[in-house]
Amino acid sequence: GAVVSQHPSRVICKSGTSVKIECRSLDFQATTMFWYRQFPKQSLMLMATSNEGSKATYEQGVEKDKFLINHASLTLSTLTVTSAHPEDSSFYICSARPWSGGTTDTQYFGPGTRLTVL
Amino acid sequence: GNSVTQMEGPVTLSEEAFLTINCTYTATGYPSLFWYVQYPGEGLQLLLKATKADDKGSNKGFEATYRKETTSFHLEKGSVQVSDSAVYFCALSDRGQGAQKLVFGQGTRLTINP
Numbered sequence: 001g002a003v004v005s006q007h008p009s010r011v012i013c014k015s016g017t018s019v020k021i022e023c024r025s026l027d028f029q030a031t032t033m034f035w036y037r038q039f040p041k042q043s044l045m046l047m048a049t050s051n052e053g054s055k056a057t058y059e060q061g062v063e064k065d066k067f068l069i070n071h072a073s074l075t076l077s078t079l080t081v082t083s084a085h086p087e088d089s090s091f092y093i094c095s096a097r098p099w100s101g102g103t104t105d106t107q108y109f110g111p112g113t114r115l116t117v118l
Numbered sequence: 119g120n121s122v123t124q125m126e127g128p129v130t131l132s133e134e135a136f137l138t139i140n141c142t143y144t145a146t147g148y149p150s151l152f153w154y155v156q157y158p159g160e161g162l163q164l165l166l167k168a169t170k171a172d173d174k175g176s177n178k179g180f181e182a183t184y185r186k187e188t189t190s191f192h193l194e195k196g197s198v199q200v201s202d203s204a205v206y207f208c209a210l211s212d213r214g215q216g217a218q219k220l221v222f223g224q225g226t227r228l229t230i231n232p
Binding site: 046049095107112114 | 162
C-alpha cells in the first residue's frame with residue numbers, strides 16, 4: 001500500500017515551453033501533497049505544499065507564477081513549470097500524506113521526474 | 119528553527135560490515151523522526167520511523183532509536199549488503215509546526231563493496 005506515482009518519469013523540452021508533471025496517490029487519499037526539487041547529490045528542497053481544493057503554499061524563494069500547482073482531487077496534484085529555462089532542469093519529486101482522520105506525519109514519495117530543458 | 123544534521127559521506131564499507139550513520143536534530147516541538155532511502159534514479163522510500171522518545175524503528179535489518187536526551191536518531195545495521203548501496207536521508211516532522219513539513223538532512227551516500 002501507500003504507492004505514489006509520477007508521470008512522466010523523464011521529460012526533455014525546449015526552452016520557453018511549459019511542462020506538466022502529475023503526482024497520483026494510487027491506493028489512498030491524500031489531502032496534502034508536497035513538491036520537492038533535488039539538485040544532483042543534494043538533499044530535497046521543499047517547493048510547495050498542496051492542499052486539495054485550495055491554493056498551494058509556496059516556500060520562500062519559490063516563484064508561484066513559474067511553478068503552478070493544482071490539487072484538484074484527493075489523489076492528484078500537478079506541477080506545471082511554465083516557460084521553462086535550462087536552470088529549471090532538475091529532479092522533481094512529489095510526496096503525499098494519507099488522510100487518516102487524525103494526525104499522520106508520514107509522507108510517501110513518488111519516483112521522481114527528471115526534467116531537462118534544452 | 120528545526121534542522122537535521124547527518125554525518126557527512128560518502129561512506130564506503132565492505133559487505134557484512136557494521137553500519138552506523140549518525141543523525142542529530144533540533145526541533146521546537148515534538149517531532150517524529152524518519153529515515154528515507156533513495157536508490158539511484160529513484161524517489162525516496164520510507165525505511166523506518168519513530169514517533170516518540172525511546173521508540174525504535176526497524177525495517178530490513180536497519181534500526182534507529184529515538185533518543186530525546188541526545189536528540190539523535192542514528193541508523194544502524196549489523197551486516198550490510200551490496201544492495202544497501204544508496205543515499206540515506208534522516209528527516210523530522212514537527213507536529214507543532216502545523217503543516218507537518220519534513221525537514222531533511224543533507225543525505226549520506228553509502229557504497230557497499232563485495
